[in-house]
Amino acid sequence: MFSLFLFGGIFIMYFNYNNPVHIHFGENCIRQDAEDLIGQGTRALIVTGKSSEKNGCLDDICDVLEDHSIPYTVFNDIIPNPTVASVRRGTQFAKDFGADFIIAAGGGSPMDTAKGIALLARQDLSNDQLFHSEYYTQDVLPTVMVPTTAGTGSEVSEYAVLMDEEAQTKSSISTPLIYPKAAYLDYRYTRTLGRNSTVYPALDALSHSIEGILSQRGDAMITAIAMESIRSISQCFPAMETMELADSHRELLLYGACLGGLVLAHTSTTVVHAMGHSLTFSKGIVHGRANALCLPGYLRFTAGARPDLVSKILHNMGLESLDEMDDVFNRFLGKKEVLTEEEILEFTRIVSHKRNVPNCLVVPTPRDIEIMFRNL
Amino acid sequence: MFSLFLFGGIFIMYFNYNNPVHIHFGENCIRQDAEDLIGQGTRALIVTGKSSEKNGCLDDICDVLEDHSIPYTVFNDIIPNPTVASVRRGTQFAKDFGADFIIAAGGGSPMDTAKGIALLARQDLSNDQLFHSEYYTQDVLPTVMVPTTAGTGSEVSEYAVLMDEEAQTKSSISTPLIYPKAAYLDYRYTRTLGRNSTVYPALDALSHSIEGILSQRGDAMITAIAMESIRSISQCFPAMETMELADSHRELLLYGACLGGLVLAHTSTTVVHAMGHSLTFSKGIVHGRANALCLPGYLRFTAGARPDLVSKILHNMGLESLDEMDDVFNRFLGKKEVLTEEEILEFTRIVSHKRNVPNCLVVPTPRDIEIMFRNL
Numbered sequence: 001m002f003s004l005f006l007f008g009g010i011f012i013m014y015f016n017y018n019n020p021v022h023i024h025f026g027e028n029c030i031r032q033d034a035e036d037l038i039g040q041g042t043r044a045l046i047v048t049g050k051s052s053e054k055n056g057c058l059d060d061i062c063d064v065l066e067d068h069s070i071p072y073t074v075f076n077d078i079i080p081n082p083t084v085a086s087v088r089r090g091t092q093f094a095k096d097f098g099a100d101f102i103i104a105a106g107g108g109s110p111m112d113t114a115k116g117i118a119l120l121a122r123q124d125l126s127n128d129q130l131f132h133s134e135y136y137t138q139d140v141l142p143t144v145m146v147p148t149t150a151g152t153g154s155e156v157s158e159y160a161v162l163m164d165e166e167a168q169t170k171s172s173i174s175t176p177l178i179y180p181k182a183a184y185l186d187y188r189y190t191r192t193l194g195r196n197s198t199v200y201p202a203l204d205a206l207s208h209s210i211e212g213i214l215s216q217r218g219d220a221m222i223t224a225i226a227m228e229s230i231r232s233i234s235q236c237f238p239a240m241e242t243m244e245l246a247d248s249h250r251e252l253l254l255y256g257a258c259l260g261g262l263v264l265a266h267t268s269t270t271v272v273h274a275m276g277h278s279l280t281f282s283k284g285i286v287h288g289r290a291n292a293l294c295l296p297g298y299l300r301f302t303a304g305a306r307p308d309l310v311s312k313i314l315h316n317m318g319l320e321s322l323d324e325m326d327d328v329f330n331r332f333l334g335k336k337e338v339l340t341e342e343e344i345l346e347f348t349r350i351v352s353h354k355r356n357v358p359n360c361l362v363v364p365t366p367r368d369i370e371i372m373f374r375n376l
Numbered sequence: 377m378f379s380l381f382l383f384g385g386i387f388i389m390y391f392n393y394n395n396p397v398h399i400h401f402g403e404n405c406i407r408q409d410a411e412d413l414i415g416q417g418t419r420a421l422i423v424t425g426k427s428s429e430k431n432g433c434l435d436d437i438c439d440v441l442e443d444h445s446i447p448y449t450v451f452n453d454i455i456p457n458p459t460v461a462s463v464r465r466g467t468q469f470a471k472d473f474g475a476d477f478i479i480a481a482g483g484g485s486p487m488d489t490a491k492g493i494a495l496l497a498r499q500d501l502s503n504d505q506l507f508h509s510e511y512y513t514q515d516v517l518p519t520v521m522v523p524t525t526a527g528t529g530s531e532v533s534e535y536a537v538l539m540d541e542e543a544q545t546k547s548s549i550s551t552p553l554i555y556p557k558a559a560y561l562d563y564r565y566t567r568t569l570g571r572n573s574t575v576y577p578a579l580d581a582l583s584h585s586i587e588g589i590l591s592q593r594g595d596a597m598i599t600a601i602a603m604e605s606i607r608s609i610s611q612c613f614p615a616m617e618t619m620e621l622a623d624s625h626r627e628l629l630l631y632g633a634c635l636g637g638l639v640l641a642h643t644s645t646t647v648v649h650a651m652g653h654s655l656t657f658s659k660g661i662v663h664g665r666a667n668a669l670c671l672p673g674y675l676r677f678t679a680g681a682r683p684d685l686v687s688k689i690l691h692n693m694g695l696e697s698l699d700e701m702d703d704v705f706n707r708f709l710g711k712k713e714v715l716t717e718e719e720i721l722e723f724t725r726i727v728s729h730k731r732n733v734p735n736c737l738v739v740p741t742p743r744d745i746e747i748m749f750r751n752l
Contacts, residue, residue: 013401013624013627013631014405015399015401016398016400016401017398017399018396018397018399019395020396022393022394023393023394025389025390025391026389027390187389220604220631221401221604221635224601224604225600225601248389251389255596255597259597
């Protein structure tokens with residue numbers, strides 16, 4: 001007989017679960033299951049980066065809209081780590097066109113931009129109010145997400161991460177109001193992604209799932225979803241190392257990342273993302289790589305108090321030990337960035353006050369965080 | 377490295393997934409997470425059987441409603457295998473009271489009755505129209521489900537199974553309109569269930585999950601959920617045999633049954649439920665037992681073409697072989713009902729035309745169905 005996942009010997013059986021997003025997954029799903037795309041409104045704003053033209057995604061969306069005589073316009077003034085100002089430009093664009101629904105195509109940046117526009121197109125909010133849900137009314141534009149990277153999971157989450165110029169940091173809009181109505185996941189759009197756009201988002205998604213299990217909000221049901229995500233992504237490690245990815249690997253990564261998004265939407269993140277944000281913000285290390293640098297340390301830290309759980313995660317990764325995980329990650333990460341003594345202390349101070357730190361299943365002290373930074 | 381579940385060598389990566397129900401799971405969740413219960417309306421109809429008074433469920437619901445000054449009335453004229461006439465009585469009751477939302481407490485009968493009332497309280501539908509979604513408008517009463525058995529999964533499904541007196545059979549209302557808004561699952565309400573009300577619903581739920589994997593609509597994501605359900609329920613087999621069920625077993629069964637409901641809502645059922653319905657309708661065998669009689673035969677039949685998949689199901693049940701599964705089920709089922717030659721041929725004829733037969737992953741011929749009936 002099997003034992004389920006135990007949290008310190010006690011099976012956590014108190015949870016809430018809901019995710020309202022209609023997930024469509026598979027080759028050509030935009031055309032095959034078009035109803036959910038065209039059913040959201042009568043005038044579409046498409047929010048996208050440049051790559052959607054190359055990977056075929058934008059053509060598919062436009063064709064379906066044209067087939068159903070739905071007028072649309074394209075807003076592609078998207079910047080990585082989108083800012084509030086960028087969202088406001090998109091909002092004006094949406095209003096000028098009279099859009100009543102939004103389709104986002106691309107990675108996390110267009111998806112999160114679209115979520116911000118969905119809110120601001122219907123509500124007058126100051127830059128500060130934008131990040132505080134108590135100011136929101138129920139009125140938002142419906143959104144449809146078409147991710148073309150396998151990583152962020154934003155297609156199934158209630159979060160939009162934006163650069164908040166005033167607070168000089170990344171801030172999150174977090175409200176069930178911005179749950180997308182539907183997500184369309186077609187691995188073909190990820191075929192053209194290069195190494196860094198494949199490996200780092202995949203490790204970011206893996207981190208969403210592992211952090212979810214190792215968070216205060218981890219529970220039986222979300223652990224089951226997270227383990228499926230971990231298995232799917234980790235299966236692709238050998239192909240990711242050589243970048244000889246078959247379509248089936250692209251499928252597994254997109255699937256695993258979407259499941260990671262379901263986990264993220266439920267549990268939020270932990271110290272890994274808190275530490276990663278510091279590395280991104282101060283050292284310019286891209287999000288997925290930054291988290292991948294921090295993830296093994298958090299597993300090692302948590303293994304002290306929760307060896308069973310960490311060992312089950314490793315088992316689902318097809319790995320024998322934390323050392324083996326380090327080896328795999330070291331191969332993905334190559335030459336690592338070096339932190340100065342000053343940076344270690346400064347980052348530790350900042351991270352210690354982040355609200356995702358107390359969300360850790362085993363909450364690290366500032367000293368623990370400092371050690372994790374030293375061992376990067 | 378792990379391999380995921382393969383369907384005939386091809387990983388099925390085309391799927392849609394959505395389930396809108398807010399699941400609240402855990403001890404005392406009705407009181408702890410009351411917002412989702414009280415947020416559905418201003419006047420509540422409670423639909424329940426007699427047992428909710430004994431198991432504490434009705435008290436919890438009424439207390440929460442009273443705490444929030446929400447007027448309610450109780451409709452407990454519930455019959456097992458509820459009929460359309462019974463739903464119409466409940467509908468009149470709801471209208472007379474002016475209910476604007478419904479709370480169902482109990483097993484499948486009150487939950488399915490409540491779903492029928494939710495539809496008929498807002499729409500004039502003839503007995504025939506009731507089973508055909510093309511006649512529906514969007515207007516239904518919101519419902520909240522509090523299951524007190526661990527089996528049907530109706531708390532997370534879009535189905536209501538009713539006795540259709542005109543067609544002289546069970547018919548299903550099947551529409552996303554009747555998805556419950558929320559489900560509250562508290563294992564304490566299942567503590568008082570006796571052997572037959574524990575074992576048969578558990579095997580029914582197990583069947584939902586196994587049939588889901590072995591259906592045309594089975595896919596990667598639903599298989600992951602179904603396997604978690606199978607593990608949870610099968611872990612309780614030894615305790616179910618002796619009926620020495622600890623609270624943790626009651627939790628696992630309720631959890632496994634809810635996951636089975638998510639599977640059922642996504643994949644619908646197969647020949648197992650089709651055969652089971654005949655046994656229930658003509659021989660009066662209760663639903664869960666009827667399905668449990670048919671399930672091992674379907675696994676054995678499917679193993680011919682899909683040995684890998686059946687072996688993974690058995691593995692997740694903690695079993696080595698189909699023979700071992702037969703042994704376990706034989707112990708649960710005890711002395712089996714005997715079918716006459718006439719019954720076997722008649723049931724085969726009826727089942728062969730049921731629409732859940734072509735939903736089987738490996739579709740049985742009438743001859744295959746006859747053999748499964750003979751081998752019961």
